[in-house]
Amino acid sequence: MDKFLTSEVLPIKSVEIKDDFWGKYIDLVNEVVIPYQWEALNDRLPDAEPSYAIKNFRIAAGLEEGEFGGMVFQDSDLYKWLEAVAYSLETNPNPELMAIADEAIDLIEAAQGDDGYVNTYFTIKEPDKRWYNLCECHELYCLGHMIEAAVAYYNATGKRKFLDIACRFVDYVDTIFGPEPHKAKGYPGHQVIEMALVKLYDVTNNSKYLALSKYFIDQRGQEPNYFKEEYEKRDGVSHFLKTKIPLDLPYNQAHKPVREQEVAVGHAVRAVYMYSGMADIAAKTNDETLKKACETIFNNIKDKQMYITGGVGSTAHGEAFTYDYDLPNDTVYSETCAAIGLIFFAQRMLKLDQDRKYADVLERALYNTVTSGMALDGRHFFYVNPLEVQPEASEKSPIKRHVKAERQKWYGCACCPPNVARLLTSLGQYIYTESNDTIFTHLYIGSKADFTVNNKKVTVKQTTNYPSEGKATFVFDMSENNEFTFALRIPEWCKNYKIFINNEEYRELDLNKGYLYITREFLNSDVVEISMEIETVLVASNPLVRANAGKVAICRGPLVYCLEEIDNCKNLSSILIDTSKPVKEQYNPEVLGGAIELKASGYIVSSESQDLYTSFNVKEMPFNITAIPYFMWGNRGLGEMSVWIRYK
Amino acid sequence: MDKFLTSEVLPIKSVEIKDDFWGKYIDLVNEVVIPYQWEALNDRLPDAEPSYAIKNFRIAAGLEEGEFGGMVFQDSDLYKWLEAVAYSLETNPNPELMAIADEAIDLIEAAQGDDGYVNTYFTIKEPDKRWYNLCECHELYCLGHMIEAAVAYYNATGKRKFLDIACRFVDYVDTIFGPEPHKAKGYPGHQVIEMALVKLYDVTNNSKYLALSKYFIDQRGQEPNYFKEEYEKRDGVSHFLKTKIPLDLPYNQAHKPVREQEVAVGHAVRAVYMYSGMADIAAKTNDETLKKACETIFNNIKDKQMYITGGVGSTAHGEAFTYDYDLPNDTVYSETCAAIGLIFFAQRMLKLDQDRKYADVLERALYNTVTSGMALDGRHFFYVNPLEVQPEASEKSPIKRHVKAERQKWYGCACCPPNVARLLTSLGQYIYTESNDTIFTHLYIGSKADFTVNNKKVTVKQTTNYPSEGKATFVFDMSENNEFTFALRIPEWCKNYKIFINNEEYRELDLNKGYLYITREFLNSDVVEISMEIETVLVASNPLVRANAGKVAICRGPLVYCLEEIDNCKNLSSILIDTSKPVKEQYNPEVLGGAIELKASGYIVSSESQDLYTSFNVKEMPFNITAIPYFMWGNRGLGEMSVWIRYK
Structure with missing residues (x-):
């Protein structure tokens, strides 16, 4: 497809993590979180609210009788779990787990309609009301997570079944929504499908998927406003409350076209997911206006709406952004998922512009809020990550009741735990990017990563005990010499650092936007070391x-x-x-x-x-x-x- | 009625205020607020939400066709207005206003059922559902305000019609609720009738009214819990939301018998109204347990739950108390009505115990929150009296939207403006109390008050420019010499003061619980002066x-x-x-x-x-x-x- 240029900046696919700090989290996800969440999805956890996720699929597939349970978007929990499983299998082969996942995928296939449609809520409960309420009912959100899981599963296992299920569903959606006059002008209430479709394009090379993503980005907030029309058609009645509630377009990031949005508004997770999709489309299509909009919004978050922990979302009312400099510590929302979404956004901005400000935010959210989100036992989670807690207030103050003073078990609306799982199992994707034969190092995490530079294979082994100490060592494993650039992020917090190459101090400090560029002919077993003073x-x-x-x-x-x-x-x-x-x-x-x-x-x-x-x-x-x-x-x-x- | 002793502490009825500070407020109420509110009650204010109050009465009386409008307790607005009118007429004769009030009273009479029942909501909308939901529907609350207005109108004008309407309604209520086995065990969802019935007893001397008040106090929170039973009968469905909501007994001060309550909880206005009623009954019946409960709760408010402005109610959720030391300045409620209720409570405690702590709280609420509640134009009001405001936050923060940055016109639920009006027009009742031939001075407000001490008439003329300065002068106007005690409150904030009698410093400082007692034979034209240093x-x-x-x-x-x-x-x-x-x-x-x-x-x-x-x-x-x-x-x-x- 000519009008879309493939970005030359790609994250590195095959990264193996061996790290003191992150290793134990990743082990926890593999050994505790993934099996535990599977029990949760099957309603087998005592003393926890049932998920209904698997049960819903069984009912939709005709394998079981019963009522739909959980939220209208409950399917997404299974998809997020499958995505985590896929990443886990990529670095941690586990035939038993793969067999369970394959069975779950069979179940999804069994629940799929002949036309490709998959959504257990509508299939079971309101088969005639498909797409009637995009703003609230999140069918496209569930599809987004399905795509992400399917792509990850295909990448990890080479198995196509799940990918085919997803493609069938997308192909069907593509007949319903799009810029063509005969198609409806809808877009998702909860964004995620935008970035998911870009991933689907990456593995299928089918430009239809990229075009559909671009359509969802382009159409949002255009006049006549789709959400307004839809709202009027359903007479303003809310799916959740069964009563009329006002339509809040800024809350849905649909108050104006996305290229005109300058400030992060509305539901925080949806917002950062949308900005991630915008950044993807900006990269894939070289869209400077869209890129500029992304940077403006990113700066707004970083400079005016982000907690020091990298958390975003200042209010529990709608789990939303509020306004500049409104960062209350005790009535905060700072949802774990929103920090994860901010990481997605920052990672994509790093592909558009190698500026450390993106990686600094990514690191801030990752080391503070994502890690805060999960207990050290892997079985308890914070959805809200407050910066100030008084247990009596959490119990008695109506405006602080959402601020739990202790991590909770699996919730009824279980977005955060599977999101943490899929982020941690795919953490390798966040350490490096590669662009124009430059390897960019964004995170200091012990790992082994394979690159192709100048058409030659380069393996970089990073060892570090970051963040306890500020030293990281990179050993280059190559079969032949190779001239390229290796760039290291100097974090904003770091005021003093030294670089050594093969134990000799390297003083040609070519620094640009916080990245130190080392350009030379690298020899096999060369050792680059950065020593950052941590104060x-x-x-x-x-x-x-x-x-x-x-x-x-x-x-x-x-x-x-x-x-x-x-x-x-x-x-x-x-x-x-x-x-x-x-x-x-x-x-x-x-x-x-x-x-x-x-x-x-x-x-x-x-x-x-x-x-x-x-x-x-x-x-x-x-x-x-x-x-x-x-x-x-x-x-x-x-x-x-x-x-x-x-x-x- | 033998078992009830009449308290010997009474507020002073006939006080005329001539005061630089308060005079302008009282003039404003007489000249602006009362006429303005009459327009509001008649839906004649442009750009303000309609009240429906008069219209509802006209419909209920069969004088007009139409639908009930406003809140289920809308009637109370007319009663509160009539109460303010009554106080106003007492010191500020106005035949035109009295004629309007008489017409309004005729209208109330026309809306009264043959059995005595008056409530426009139930009469118009749900005639078969009287008393089905005491917890939420506030029929007894409306009756309470009717009684207060009727008593005030009788005291001011000597006209009995309104009092008779109220007595007929109470007589009917007394056949429905009470301790006798055949009567229902209900009590009001929104308290006020408790103190109203004591006033009715005071003017009628009919001990049935005192007994009914005592019953409402005694029955509240007893097992089996009336609100719980009522809640189950209506299947938990809320009158306001038409959907099931949980029953919150502490919110309704019905979680335990009132004598066992130690901490102020729940809806703040209802709470302080109830404590006022408790104090009334404690005084009338010499009930030491009840008095102790009142003091314990008062101390809890004063020591742990009161804003420095005398405001109470830390949360907008339910306009309620929260917990000890939770006094946020920016998400505060501090409703004007709650400060007024706290003044009622403090005034009644002063009758039980002449301790300045009560008057200090009364003064704090009066000079700061009540005055804050009304704009200097008499046409704009704060319901919420915040201690910290940022207009952008009031506009954009979901937890601060109730905090208006500017005073508003008449609201749909218009409790505060008429409450301010009735307090200010009756302010004379708060300056002094008399007990055992001691005149207690609680407030420094320019005024002329008549007492009967040792069966002789004593007129005290107070002049002061308090609170600008701390000097107050009292001239005693008597036809014969009289030995009695004149007590002056030394406010807690006052560290240095001097007393002069007839221009000579008085040094026999007999101080008890913050009151300075001067016992002597007073001669006509004696002058007592207090000079407090205001730092x-x-x-x-x-x-x-x-x-x-x-x-x-x-x-x-x-x-x-x-x-x-x-x-x-x-x-x-x-x-x-x-x-x-x-x-x-x-x-x-x-x-x-x-x-x-x-x-x-x-x-x-x-x-x-x-x-x-x-x-x-x-x-x-x-x-x-x-x-x-x-x-x-x-x-x-x-x-x-x-x-x-x-x-x-």
Whole structure:
């Protein structure tokens, strides 16, 4: 298809991770999360809400009698699980697991209609109402996740069945929606199909899929507004509430054409998924306007709407973005899925523009919010990742009830756990990109990756104990010499670093947008080493962030730290950190399997009065502050937590 | 009725107010609010939501065809208006207004059923469903307001018609609810009838009314729980939402018998109205257990759940109390009506126990939140009285949308404006109480009040320019000498004061629970003067109030001050006050008709970076802070406001 140029920047497919930090998470996903979620999908977890996902497919396939259960988009849980399974199988062969997955795929096929349609809700419950409510009912969202899983499964196993199921469904959808006059002008209520179709195009090379993705991007927010028309047709009645509710176009990112959108708005997960799709289409079609829109929105998030943990979504009302600098710590949403979506977006922006700002955000979300999302047992999850928690408030304050003070088991709406699983099993895709014979290193993660540079194979073995330390070593394994560029991200937090090539300091520092470019003829077994100084620093917010006025956060390298009640005291708001004193690092093997704790000097406010209001006469007593990495919080029982600390 | 003892503590009935501060408010109520609200009740205000109140009565009376409009408890708006009219007529005769009120009373009578029942909603819309949903439908609440208005109208005019209407309705209710085995065990969803019936008892001397009030107090929260039974009967379906919602007994203060309640919970207005009724019954029946429960709850509010402005209700969800020390400034509710209810409660506690803590709270709520509730034009009102406002947040943050940044016109659910009107027109009732031949002065308000002490008439003329200054002068007008005690409240904020009798300093300071007792033989034209030093002070919260950590409020006498954007700058959270420097007072005749402004030294945080997060390097520039009285805020256009200010 001529009008679409294939981007020359591709993520690296075959990456094997061997990393102290991430290895245990990936093992956890393989050994605990994936089997556990399979039990969940089959409603076999005691004391957890049933998923209904498999049961729905069995009913839709005519294998079982019963009622549809769960959310209208429940199918997506199975697809996300299958996607995680696929990534897992890619690096971790497991015939038993593959057999289970194959059976699940057979079940999906059995539930597929002759026309290609697959959606257990509509098949079981409202067969005559297909597509009547795109805004809320998420058929295209489920299809998006199906495609992503099918592509991953094909890539991992070479088996085509699932891919064929997905293609049949897409081919059918393509007869219904599209720019042609006879087709409906719809687009998804919950985005994801946009980026999924680009993946489908990548494996099938069928430009129809890319065109359909581009259509969904282009059509959104155009006049006459499809959601408005659809809303009027259904008389404003909400699928969920069965009553009239107002239509909120900005909430659905459908208030104007996407190229005119400048600010992240609405449901946070849908937003970042859409921006990811926009970036994909911008890359595939060399669309500068779309690229510019992506960068403008990315900057808006990074500069005005992102928590220091890389979380996004400031309100639980609609799990949504709010407005610039509105970043409340205690009524926050910061959904794990939204951080994952932001990672998707940043990764795609890195393909358009090798600027470290994208990788810095990616790293921030990955090391803080994604890791916070899952307990160290792999069985409990945070959907909401607050920056300040008081258990009594979570229990009693109506505006904080969504902020759980402890990670929960599988939820009824179980988006986050399978999303964490599929991200961690595919983490290898985020370490490097390759462009014009340059290998870009975005993340410091122990791994082995294969590249083809100048048509020659290059294997890069990275070893590191990041983020505990800032050293990473790259060994180049090649059968012949090869001249190319190897680029290393210098993270924004890193003020001092050194590069060594074969143990000699490399001083020709060719730095561009935060990437250090090393161009030379690489020989087999060459060793490149980067040594970044990791300092503990106090970080302040822009003064326009009211929630953080008078407060600092403690950060060490990519990790944001936090205070927990168990290490400090009740009422963390009574603690002040002394900014004039150094913060000391101390490895504590006893805490959560080993962690670098930070010890700071400070004060605690004490009051002699029991009164609610008294003449100002504040007493401050010396206090030793202990901070742990944010992602580790909430693993030692109920208690307060705070990222931002008052300073003196 | 033998078992009920009449309390010997009574508020003073006939008080005429002549006061610089309050006079203009009372004039505003008489000249603007009462006529304006009459237009509102008749749906004659352009650009305001219709009230439907009069129309509903006309339909119920068969004078007009149509549908019921407004809330199920819309009738109460007319009653509250009539109560305000009654108080107004008492001190401000107005034959035209009385004629309008008489017509409205005729209309109420026309809408009354033969059995005495009056409720336009049920009469028009669901005549078969009387009393089916006491928890939500508020028939007893409407009756409570009818009684209060009828008693006030009788006291003001001597006309019995309205009182007779109310008695007929109560007599009917008394056949339905009560402790006798054949009667239903219901009680109101929205309290107010408890205190109303005590007033009815006071004017009629019919002990049946006191007994019915006591029954409502005693029965609430008893097992088997009436609301639970009623809820089950209607299958959990909510009157408002037409769908099942959970029953929340603490929200309805019906989770346990009232004597066992120790903490203020649930809907704030209903709660404080109920506590007022409890205090009334405790006084009338000398019930020590009930009195103790009242004091425990009052202390809980005062010590743990009250804003510095005297506002209560920390959440918009259900307009309710939350939990101890949860006093967010920006997501606050602090409804004007709740502050008024707290004043009712405090006033009644003062009859049980002459402790200044009650009057201090009364004064705090009156001078800050009640006054804040109404614009200086008498036509715009705050329902929610926030302590921190950012207009953008009110517009865009889902958890702050209830916090209006500007006072609004008459609302659909118009509880607050008529409540303000009835409080201000009856303000004379709050200045003094009399007990055992002691006259207690609770408030410093220019006025003339008549007492009967030792069976002799005593008129006390108070002159003062409080709260601008702390001097109040009392002249005793008597036809003969009289030995009695005159007690003056020394407000908690007052650290230095002097008393003069006939220009000579009085040094026998007999102080008890914050009241200074002067016992002597008073002669005609004796002059007692109190001179309280009004200092500007910085006030800190208990450290357990997280929202105020690191912050102070500025207070001057009873007035809480605040910063407004117009006098300072945008982003008030970037301002710090220097606690080591004195705060200066400066009268500004240009501001809002004249106000004592406070000028403080401080700093403003400036940032060179546009970044969201940067290494800690805060620059503080000197800044001159201007504060105005809190109650005056929001009268000069849209802008930020904050009561609590960061300190350095």
